[in-house]
Amino acid sequence: MQALGAAGVTAGLAGCGGQQATQRTTESEDGGGGADAATETATPIEVDSESLALIQELAYVTNQTLPVLPLQEKLAQSFQTTDDWNVPSKDSEKIQTYWPTDWLPRYGEWTATDASPDERMTLAQWAVPKDSQYNTWNAKNFAEPRRTLFDRFMNYNLESQEYSGYLVSEWELDGETLTLTVREGQTWHDGTPVTATDVVNQIKLDIYNGGSLRRFVAPDDEGNVAGRVTAPDESTAEISLATTVNEDILLAYLQPKYLVAHEETYGEFVTRLDEADSSDERSTILGELTSKVVSEPVGSGPFKFEDADTQRTLLSKYEDHPDAGNVNFDEIEYLYKPSNQSRWNSLINGETDGSATLFMPKNKLNQLPDSVQTSLIPRHWGLGLLFNHEREPVSDPRVRKAIAHAIDREAVAMNSGAGTNSKIAVTYPSGLTSELSGQVEGTWLDGVVDQFETYGRGESQTDKAAALLEEAGYEKQNETWRKDGEPLRIPIKGPAGFSDWVAGAQTAVSQLNQFGIKSESVMKDNSAYWGQDYVNGDFVVALQGWASYDNSHPYFHFKFLYDSSDAADYWNMPEQIDSPVLHDQLRDGEAVTPAELVTELSTAGE
CATH class of the missing domain: 3.10.105.10 (Dipeptide-binding Protein; Domain 3)
Structure with a gap:
């Protein structure tokens, strides 16, 4: 085996800050800041x-x-305000995650200060809030509030290239069987428990809809995957693979998934797809799934849906989430900001408290107040x-x-x-x-x-x-x-x-x-x-x-x-x-x- 270096590099950059390119950086490239990058010890990856x-x-x-x-x-570029909020420093490894607005509040790393008047975090969304919907299999207007409405299967650090458990707390790949363990104490926003069946349904719907895992989870002759993705008990999901697969590749397919497949909302689609007798019947069902609009979702994350109008979506803290105790503010609102320019101005004038990712040129970065820090995350x-x-x-x-x-x-x-x-x-x-x-x-x-x-x-x-x-x-x-x-x-x-x-x-x-x-x-x-x-x-x-x-x-x-x-x-x-x-x-x-x-x-x- 060869150890692969996934080196992290940090430096302070003029006008932005955070991670910096290490190779062949010239004075003209670094925006006049003249910052030197420091290479940290690599986190080894084996190949x-x-x-x-x-x-x-x-x-x-x-x-x-x-x-x-x-x-x-x-x-x-990822932005965090620091006047009324406690956040990790721009050089912190905690920032290097997929994405900061998803994870830092969950871990108690993005919290309101003791002196803060804010009980609400304000972010931005691209789509008109009242026109947004939360069916992940309907590609139209699946809006940014999904980041805190739903939990991802796992966390992934983009700098160290390491996975860590979250909704899927543990996993094990044994030959052609991948076993996933569901986190204890997880519930939907209607109070029903999150079970391995929900995880199975999420994976099945992704596969039926042509998701990338399909190539590794071979359906039967009728195109059915019911017997390949199962829940032997309430906390364990199993995926039977068609062949041995590199674990890093499997995890990369699973990690970004949000748990959206609430039984009452999507269970009928799973049942019908499992029982479909022909590809034509399955295509009809998938057409219904991909056209279904869910405007008031039942989520699985630390914040639940309250309402949406033409200008904002409002979420409130879900007190029964396992990580609710890490969150010391009551609401998140997502304002309708359909252009880069509107998002730049919102950060400049203090209207929003941060942004997951956003490209801001240096002339705009220079207009940010000192309270806004800019971190850089590898893509x-x-x-x-x-x-x-x-x-x-x-x-x-x-x-x-x-x-x-x-x-x-x-x-x-x-x-x-x-x-x-x-x-x-x-x-x-x-x-x-x-x-x-x-x-x-x-x-x-x-x-x-x-x-x-x-x-x-x-x-x-x-x-x-x-x-x-x-x-x-x-x-x-x-x-x-x-x-x-x-x-x-x-x-x-x-x-x-x-x-x-x-x-x-x-x-x-x-x-x-x-x-x-x-x-x-x-x-x-x-x-x-x-x-x-x-x-x-x-x-x-x-x-x-x-x-x-x-x-x-x-x-x-x-x-x-x-x-x-x-x-x-x-x-x-x-x-x-x-x-x-x-x-x-x-x-x-x-x-x-x-x-x-x-x-x-x-x-x-x-």
Whole structure:
């Protein structure tokens, strides 16, 4: 076994504060603060040699073919006010959780001060409160109050990459059986006990609705999972797996789940799905489930639903929750704040007491009162250029590589970070995250790093880009690259509302034009971009996160790149591609089906 370092790094940043990128930080990157990052002792994570080889091979395929060009990796800004509230310091490991507004109140780490006049915490939500609903299987307007209305299965520290029990207090993976123990003393807000049956129902509904666990929990011939996910007693749930699965991967699928499946609200759907005789019948039931609107939920968390109007949702403390004694305030309200700008202003003028995550540029950070602290939390993803593999000219990997050589990723990271030091340029475009802790070089690529192409992390490499384009049949005429007389054009589409992405795209467009590639930034309304352009594959190059955010294990990033509906349906990723070989023992020739390696990785080491 090899110990993997998940190093935490902390430093005080000018205007923001919290965790800071450690690698190749320059004076221009850190927003003028000149803060030095201090690397702490890593929390070791173990990985077997088989898994590491598969991770490196998938990373090499990504690095050599560039199905997506990772530009930067990001830290999320999280805000806590300290005038009337006790909160951990910005450098505290307690902040590095998924997410602070979920967990700190539960643990008594975000409490009203003795002198505070507040009996209510005020946060923000995106959707109109009265239009919000709390059916997790209905994707429309599942609003932020879910964070304290419902309990997650487990807690996860994004910095140390460690899991800890919560609603699922203990777990054990024994071969092909995963056993979950439900926390004692947990009740729903109507007073009924939370039991293992509720946990089973949550998992079943997720699987029936196409959740990721489905690939590991094989249904019977009729598509039924009733016999695979069971509750042998009131406190124990068991999942029978179709094969052995890496435990870190299983936990990453289970940890984020909120317990929403209240029996009176959702039990009938579980029964009907378990008893369905055909896929058509099951599809009809799922249609009813995914269209069901729950506007007054029965929750399982430390706060219960009271009411909602056009401007706010009000929750009150649920005194029978096991952690109610840690909470010394009576209410949480979520104000309707549908834009970044409105959230910035609410923090600046003291209207809200914090935010789980929010991007705030430095000019706005400088307007925050001293009582607002900003912490930075690793997200394990970032801005990337996504290529439509059925559209010329980017269907040619030589063109994709030329684009990579022509773009200065340092400048993209700096401009998209807007002086906050919350972005760092990707050194090895490979689908691997943890650039911020040095784990890419020190862990995932240990022993093979010299085989990987950087494509010029902090500078454009125009000579290499030119050679690739010439090999692909282009020639430069009047400062513009052309083939058969037609200029090489690279339009980049993206969501106009993602201000940091827009800044990064504009930087890349400028660099491509300077190199002689006709490029333009085509920013669309958020809903139009995601609901039309992106899902219909109506782009040559698109802005998208290049990894599976909040997951640190490389499996999830490679699954997103090579074995997801996004890859197949939107980017037109071919099943088989040609790539040089890194580890001869894993494949015989350059033709490779990456999704097969991803599947092998899910069970490696078990």
